[in-house]
Amino acid sequence: MISLIKNKPGRYIIEQMRIVLVNPNPMKPPVTPVSLDYLGAACRHAGIDVDLVDCAVEPDWRKKLSDVLTEEPILVGVTLRNIDDSYFASQDFSLLRAIPVLETIKHLTDAPICVGGVGFSIFPSEVLKFCDVYYGICGDGEESLVKLAAALSDNIELDTVPGLVRMENGNVKHNATVPFSLEKIDLTSRSLIDNPYYFKNGGQVGFESKRGCSLKCIYCPEPFIKGKNERLRPPQHVAKELTHLHDRGITVFHTCDCEFNWPHSHAFQVSRAIIDSGLGNKIRWYAYCSPEYFSDELADVMRRAGCVGIDFGADHGDNNMLHRLGHRYNSDDLTRIRDICRRHDIICMYDLILGSPGETKKSIETAIRLMKKVKPDRVGISLGVRLYPMTPLGRQILETSKGTLSRNPSLFGALENNESFLRPIYYCDIRSGEDVEDWLHSIVGDDPRFLLGRRTQANPDYNYNDNPDLTEAIKSGHRGAYWDILRRVSDGIPPLFQIKS
Numbered sequence: 031m032i033s034l035i036k037n038k039p040g041r042y043i044i045e046q047m048r049i050v051l052v053n054p055n056p057m058k059p060p061v062t063p064v065s066l067d068y069l070g071a072a073c074r075h076a077g078i079d080v081d082l083v084d085c086a087v088e089p090d091w092r093k094k095l096s097d098v099l100t101e102e103p104i105l106v107g108v109t110l111r112n113i114d115d116s117y118f119a120s121q122d123f124s125l126l127r128a129i130p131v132l133e134t135i136k137h138l139t140d141a142p143i144c145v146g147g148v149g150f151s152i153f154p155s156e157v158l159k160f161c162d163v164y165y166g167i168c169g170d171g172e173e174s175l176v177k178l179a180a181a182l183s184d185n186i187e188l189d190t191v192p193g194l195v196r197m198e199n200g201n202v203k204h205n206a207t208v209p210f211s212l213e214k215i216d217l218t219s220r221s222l223i224d225n226p227y228y229f230k231n232g233g234q235v236g237f238e239s240k241r242g243c244s245l246k247c248i249y250c251p252e253p254f255i256k257g258k259n260e261r262l263r264p265p266q267h268v269a270k271e272l273t274h275l276h277d278r279g280i281t282v283f284h285t286c287d288c289e290f291n292w293p294h295s296h297a298f299q300v301s302r303a304i305i306d307s308g309l310g311n312k313i314r315w316y317a318y319c320s321p322e323y324f325s326d327e328l329a330d331v332m333r334r335a336g337c338v339g340i341d342f343g344a345d346h347g348d349n350n351m352l353h354r355l356g357h358r359y360n361s362d363d364l365t366r367i368r369d370i371c372r373r374h375d376i377i378c379m380y381d382l383i384l385g386s387p388g389e390t391k392k393s394i395e396t397a398i399r400l401m402k403k404v405k406p407d408r409v410g411i412s413l414g415v416r417l418y419p420m421t422p423l424g425r426q427i428l429e430t431s432k433g434t435l436s437r438n439p440s441l442f443g444a445l446e447n448n449e450s451f452l453r454p455i456y457y458c459d460i461r462s463g464e465d466v467e468d469w470l471h472s473i474v475g476d477d478p479r480f481l482l483g484r485r486t487q488a489n490p491d492y493n494y495n496d497n498p499d500l501t502e503a504i505k506s507g508h509r510g511a512y513w514d515i516l517r518r519v520s521d522g523i524p525p526l527f528q529i530k531s
């Protein structure tokens with residue numbers, strides 16, 4: 031995209047427009063900033079040049095920033111994926127770790143900074159103020175980033191930029207978001223970020239088959255940030271994207287959809303497109319799925335497309351708690367889907383969220399007993415629910431706490447001046463008992479299937495935020511979903527593929 035840039039008062043020069051995109055995520059193992067590949071594709075499609083500074087990859091990100099910012103771009107886009115690690119045992123406020131990167135950019139250039147990303151989209155006003163930047167984009171970034179760049183260069187009214195959040199005279203102004211149709215631009219090239227680096231050091235590479243979620247889980251921010259209706263990518267685009275990545279030597283993937291199997295028909299079509307592209311025997315992938323919409327037929331086609339592992343958002347094993355959490359499935363479904371996975375040679379993990387309102391030791395015991403009976407390959411336990419203000423659960427807690435978070439004995443984490451919930455805050459129902467953490471560890475026992483942390487232990491266990499065991503395992507050749515890598519290391523199973531280093 032060519033734009034008129036003011037050179038001297040009254041004089042303009044024609045310049046090729048350029049954006050610098052930055053990933054400040056320092057967590058190890060490094061996780062693919064898929065967003066920047068898609069944003070890069072959208073910018074290039076619009077004729078805008080893009081430079082990347084990926085702080086997770088660069089040996090000296092300060093130098094790289096200084097090199098690419100020698101000349102002023104039209105804007106610097108920074109992706110903010112994680113506000114915190116959503117892990118009760120560590121409660122890391124990860125946003126703080128992006129601040130040195132943002133400060134360095136401010137020091138090096140006068141170009142405007144625009145932040146975006148799923149973390150930002152959950153807390154737009156708060157993050158804008160916390161990071162002291164003027165612009166942010168809520169929700170999908172592809173069209174908005176291009177429109178913002180064009181608006182800034184040609185002095186067009188900023189109200190035309192969908193999802194733009196901006197500081198104006200000390201107030202935050204929000205434009206409405208307009209969900210982007212995923213078939214509009216070909217996002218399949220995946221050529222901005224160093225995906226082979228992420229495969230080698232992060233163990234897998236992410237891909238999306240859709241955006242948005244129409245499920246109604248009471249604690250989840252997904253429908254509010256990605257949209258309440260699913261927007262589907264053409265299945266052939268997904269297969270084409272995986273082919274491009276496979277051509278660069280990447281063989282193991284993880285879906286970035288909240289639930290791959292919903293809508294069921296789309297999951298079928300995507301899996302069939304992967305089979306038709308000839309990748310089914312060449313790649314391996316893992317998916318997040320819901321227990322509700324999982325069938326033998328789908329497991330069959332997913333397995334033939336290369337899916338080897340599923341992380342089910344089971345959430346609980348007690349029927350009353352499943353109902354309270356907003357689910358329509360029950361404990362029988364959890365038994366049923368385990369059997370389906372066994373029949374199709376797909377390993378599975380069940381993720382549990384314990385401690386939400388109504389939890390008691392009895393309901394926790396029911397869930398653990400069911401897990402021990404059903405025997406998923408792994409059970410990931412989050413004790414304590416991360417609260418988000420726009421969710422039904424978050425709203426309920428805000429209404430009942432009435433400005434006195436610290437007086438609610440079921441709340442943990444940052445309770446002072448944190449009504450926005452920006453800093454890590456968790457609900458763990460007091461009715462489950464003050465000793466619930468130790469008690470839970472005692473009923474789980476030394477069963478290696480269970481992954482769970484403890485606030486009093488430094489061992490990160492199920493936390494993928496700076497997990498040295500995981501980083502070491504990937505270095506030694508393991509690839510795959512992190513729970514499967516941890517399983518393989520703990521059970522002495524060789525890596526998924528023997529990878530030549």
Ligand code: B12
Binds near residue numbers: 114145146166251
């Ligand atoms: C898949 C996934 C994983 C996989 C990643 C696999 C892989 N190889 O990619 C795994 C399992 C490894 C994982 C790990 C973790 N995850 Co995770 N993960 C996700 C998930 C489902 C998708 C992320 C993704 O890549 N999406 C696809 C891209 C394209 O979407 P996007 O990043 O949102 O980008 C779009 C827009 O946001 C915007 N945008 C993005 N950046 C920018 C920048 C600019 C300038 C602009 C304009 C726009 C823009 O445009 C993009 C395209 O439209 C999200 C939830 C979600 N639906 O996003 C959680 C999520 C990001 N994870 C989360 C967490 C907490 C973690 C962990 C910290 C958990 C832990 N304690 O171990 C780790 C951190 C790992 C790390 N090193 O960063 C939380 C973060 C919440 C928070 N409070 O901060 C989320 C939101 C889930 C949740 N609801 O709790 N995760």
